[in-house]
Amino acid sequence: MKPETLVKKIIEAMETNSPTLITYNGKKVHITQKIIDKYKHCKVRDDIDLERIDENLTKKGGFLPFLPLIFAGLAAAGATAGGAAGIAKAVNDKKAEAAANAEARRHNLAMEREA
Missing domain, CATH: 1.20.5 (Single alpha-helices involved in coiled-coils or other helix-helix interfaces)
Known part of the structure; x- marks a missing residue:
């Protein structure tokens, strides 16, 4: 999936205020309410950085x-x-x-x- 399509899906999730699941680089990325709240106040939608979202959601380690x-x-x-x-x-x-x-x-x- 192209990055532009992913950004559109994220923007759509922010506008509808509903969490969603997106596949990006072979990984399933959950766009949670926390991410929606974080990015919905951005003045410019170009501020959405997919790599940063992907880094924040990738679990490292755990219990x-x-x-x-x-x-x-x-x-x-x-x-x-x-x-x-x-x-x-x-x-x-x-x-x-x-x-x-x-x-x-x-x-x-x-x-x-x-x-």
Whole structure:
């Protein structure tokens, strides 16, 4: 499609104030309400730059490339929390065992005194 036809479609979308979809250089370009609001106040319609619109609408990156990193971080946090819970359990078990041993020793000494 020729650039002149594309500009006419953009101008038509601005005049009717309705978003539309245009194919430009093999890419589908959505003329959204945001773009319409941006360009509808231009004094001269020649100010519409298709390359700039195309650059602004082309997504680069996004959320999906970061998903593996997020899941890896969650797994590492879970492993750290599991390790910390294991250490806390070991410390509490050692304290409980020491208290039980002290009670058993006291009981044994008391029994020996009676005998």
